Amino acid sequence: MITVDKLVSHYGTHKVLDGVSFEVKKGEIFMIIGGSGCGKSTLLKQMCGLLKPTSGHIMYRGRDLAAMDEEEMSAMQRTIGIAFQSSGLFNSMTVGENVAMPMREFGGVDPQLIDELVRYKLSLVGLAHAQHLMPSELSGGMRKRAGLARAIALDPDLVYFDEPSAGLDPIMAAGLDHMILKLKSLLQTTFVIVTHELDSIRLAADRILMLDLGEVVFCGTLEEAAASQVDRLRQFFDRRADDFIVQRNISL
């Protein structure tokens, strides 16, 4: 579905991604993991065309994102749903209006159905009661879930989630994982998810990509990850701190 080939990305002169290559297949749950600040959010923004690569290619259904013109790009972006790390809700609208926004804007939805559809999406993320609240009246985790509801508003083929479960309680986070699994099996939705949650990874991930210092250190299935001897990956799964920190603690 999406192929990333030798992607290099800069912010100004600061190189964030350095030759990243991998492939996401249709209907799978693809999780991206890695340390804080290693470029995961940047990679997602590249994959939905919000940032331009310095070099390398990103192919979506066989088309290079860089070669798309404006119209093609926005048509492409309508078939994907994005939930950003900081939710990206529109502050001037209620939660319900936020979810209804793509339905109204992109057309194709029967206007008398929008209300029910909004309620359905909100109840999927457990926010049915918050429909008429403003985003500024929500807690951090609620805002996150409202962002998810907006991302899946139009049954997209491909969904990008940036740390969906950060700030959620374990029960909610588990519920979210199950929802993702169900959407995948029901609608063959493809998910690309950035996460730090070991439990979600174990439960839902089909394949995992690990980034470190802007490079891919591991890409493969859960079983391969369990068998892999890549140090960074082992450290991640065993929740082991970096050696220098451990040593300093001992010397204290």
Place this chain on the structure above:
Amino acid sequence: MSECIVLCPEILDQDGGAAMYKALLKQWSRRNTSLILDFSATESIDSFGGAWIIKASGFARRKDVPFSWKGQRESLCDFLEMLAPSLQSSPPEAARSPGPLESLGALILSVKDETGEFISLCVDTIYWTLIAPFEGRGFRFNAFMDEVHEMGVRAVRIVCLMNFLLGLIIAMLSAKQVESFGIQIYVANLIFIGFARELAAIMTAVVVSARSGAAIAAELATMTVQEEIDALRGMGISPAQYLVTPKLLAMLVVLPCLATLGLISGVLGGAVWGIFVLGFRPFMWYNQTLESAAMDDIMQGMLKTFFFAIAIVMIGCHNGFRVKGGSRGVGLMTTRAVVMDIFSLICIDIVFAVIFYYILG
């Protein structure tokens, strides 16, 4: 006693759902005592289909009859299960719009609240500006210098230009009016007195409130929205000390200076018209201006600028701290701050006009 059984189409998507709902409305009769959807033919459902099912259940709720389904295949169970929570509850009520008395009460309360907040901000600021530095408690000199640069130095050009052009305009206007009396030389007096007493101060204050008043409100509002103010309070630092005081002191220093520059530019603007267009010799215009220059007039104008400075900063900060509701709130509060700023400038000016022209003079 009868059931209304609606057979759902093979593919329950947006169109299939619409057909289903239509069939439901057609089949429904008053004698029906329950509504059942028959999924025996249905192979796939998407979210739109789900929304139509919710709509059907809403219909059943309005008619006050039980709603259920039957005949679903294994593959649909998961989907219907996910749908269940949104079927049980009726949609949440939107907030009711209040009646006239309620709105009046809310207005009075909000004015009272706002006044209270404003007064407490002022008290805090007075403490941190006038008292705390002498108790040896922190004064942020670097922040003060930054603000002086931002509010003052960078506003010099626009303030001078505006006053210069205004001087030119007033000279044109008044020279035309007195042309037939042959007393155009007195335009020099008019310009000087006008700028010293009113125009330089008010014009400069308007320019500064549009520049810095808006900037203060937007900055503090954004900080409030992003919980930076809470972070500051959480560290035990008073926002009045950390943010308001440097701005207030800077403005108190800067605005009189800018108004002085404004006075000079305005008089220059008038002189340019008098000398180059009306054709007076430079030293004549110069002498006339000096003759009319009285310290009293200048003092009147300068005294006002201190009050203008306080109004601009305090209103900007007050509105910044009061922001609610994210980015939209920031825009609203910034607008409000500038409007209140300019209105308060005029109010202060009126008070001084009454004092100077009727009570003292």
